[in-house]
Amino acid sequence: MRIVAIVMMLAFPAFASAQLRFTQPSVDLRELRGGPSYAQRFDFINDSTQPIEITDFRLGCGCLQPVLDKRIYQAGEKGTLVMNVRTLGQQDGPRTWRAHVQYRHGDKLLETGLVVAAVLRSEVTVEPSILAMTIETTLRQEVTIRDLRATPMKIVAVLASSPALRVMTQPIGNGATKVIIEVSATSLKTPRQEETLNIYSDDPNYRHLQVPITLMKTTRADVSATPERVEIIGAGSQLVRLRSASDLAVRIDKAEANHPGIKCTWAAGPGNDTTLKISADASAQGLPMSTTPRVHISFAQPAGATLIIPINWRKE
Numbered sequence: 617m618r619i620v621a622i623v624m625m626l627a628f629p630a631f632a633s634a635q636l637r638f639t640q641p642s643v644d645l646r647e648l649r650g651g652p653s654y655a656q657r658f659d660f661i662n663d664s665t666q667p668i669e670i671t672d673f674r675l676g677c678g679c680l681q682p683v684l685d686k687r688i689y690q691a692g693e694k695g696t697l698v699m700n701v702r703t704l705g706q707q708d709g710p711r712t713w714r715a716h717v718q719y720r721h722g723d724k725l726l727e728t729g730l731v732v733a734a735v736l737r738s739e740v741t742v743e744p745s746i747l748a749m750t751i752e753t754t755l756r757q758e759v760t761i762r763d764l765r766a767t768p769m770k771i772v773a774v775l776a777s778s779p780a781l782r783v784m785t786q787p788i789g790n791g792a793t794k795v796i797i798e799v800s801a802t803s804l805k806t807p808r809q810e811e812t813l814n815i816y817s818d819d820p821n822y823r824h825l826q827v828p829i830t831l832m833k834t835t836r837a838d839v840s841a842t843p844e845r846v847e848i849i850g851a852g853s854q855l856v857r858l859r860s861a862s863d864l865a866v867r868i869d870k871a872e873a874n875h876p877g878i879k880c881t882w883a884a885g886p887g888n889d890t891t892l893k894i895s896a897d898a899s900a901q902g903l904p905m906s907t908t909p910r911v912h913i914s915f916a917q918p919a920g921a922t923l924i925i926p927i928n929w930r931k932e
Contacts, residue, residue: 635664635721636689638697642731649827650703650738658697658730664688667720674716674727678746679706682715701732704825705745710735721892731846739765740822742815748908750924759827761815763791767891771820777812780804780831797829804833838921839866839913841892846911847928848878851898856925858890860918865891867917875909878927898927 638660657923662668669688681700689695695834703932711734718727741762749755763769768791772901776783780803797813813827822931839858858866865888871880882892894911909927 623669634822635662635875636668636670636717636719637661637663638728638730642777645732645844648703648736649740649821650706650708650736651740651742651822652700652703653705653826656699656701656732657873658699659694660697661694662691663690664721667691669720670717671720671725672718674718676714679703680713680715682717684898697730699730701734702826703736704742704827706736708736709742710797722852732776739763739786740769740825742793742825742827743930744908745814745827746908747797747827748910748926749797749799750832750834750926751799751804752834754798754800754844757797757812759795759797760788761793761795761825765791769817769822771815771817773814773816774924775814775816776829777814778809778831780809780812781811781829783813793869801833804831807833837917838862839915839923841923841925845926846894847897848894849930851896853895856892856894858892859922860888863888863919867915868892869914869916871911871913873911873927875910875929878909878911878929880911893899894925894927898931 631829638658641861643656645654646654658712666883667688670684671687673682675682679702681702683698683700685695689859689928697717699715713732715730716727717730718725741764747757747759749757771793774783774795776797782798784796786796788794795813809831812831815825815827817823833878838861840844840861842857842859846856848854860866868882869888871882871892873880877897879895879897880892882890884890892913894932909929911925911927913923913925915921
């Protein structure tokens with residue numbers, strides 16, 4: 617606990633004089649089972665003589681979800697922030713999650729920091745632990761649940777938060793279960809939907825696991841990719857051929873990955889197509905992933921066209 621407190625003081629030197637004072641801004645949860653979500657309570661008080669408005673949060677990763685009853689607190693008023701920490705899919709070992717609470721005090725914009733520390737020990741894995749699905753007509757995705765213990769838990773139900781998602785389960789032995797998800801673009805009510813895959817088991821320690829799913833409805837792309845989804849092992853690479861639906865010459869404006877360990881280069885050809893090379897740095901594979909790795913491409917020609925290529929990046 618003392619070590620975490622020192623880290624807080626070094627990371628946030630203005631913390632001690634903050635007008636918004638958290639009574640325990642750093643918490644060491646010690647050992648946690650990886651997989652479930654944990655709710656950590658942070659009590660605070662407005663130590664100033666003026667109202668304070670909490671305006672925003674800067675979160676260290678997408679695995680953090682702050683919950684606050686209200687935004688404005690009067691002088692001397694107390695409040696509670698609940699920070700939900702999602703551990704599914706995170707690497708084993710010591711972990712530190714950081715969040716910055718931004719607030720307005722008078723005409724000043726200030727912030728103070730929170731730290732949650734723990735050591736994760738995973739007995740149950742779900743891969744992938746976050747899904748982003750772009751649907752033109754229909755799409756199928758597989759999720760694998762593995763229990764690494766000698767006596768695995770029993771999956772009693774797997775349910776989706778929306779009827780747009782059809783879910784089927786298939787035991788595959790050795791404590792593993794495959795979940796097959798199918799979705800049709802015609803079943804989506806909006807262009808983008810945030811849904812959840814809920815996994816229930818007979819183990820009280822893993823009673824309810826959740827996989828966030830982002831569904832994005834799209835029309836036929838101006839540019840097609842072959843392959844549409846890339847698989848990279850370790851420090852490998854994959855070539856992707858990009859072709860225009862109208863047979864125009866394809867020119868990339870930029871291609872960016874959402875993970876620092878994935879890089880993109882490209883060259884014209886063959887013909888009017890462009891060839892994109894997606895490469896991975898194995899030394900960066902252990903960095904946190906807030907969502908499924910993917911490459912977002914913007915095209916100079918066809919003008920305004922964009923394309924997303926999902927990446928399945930596995931260790932050697």
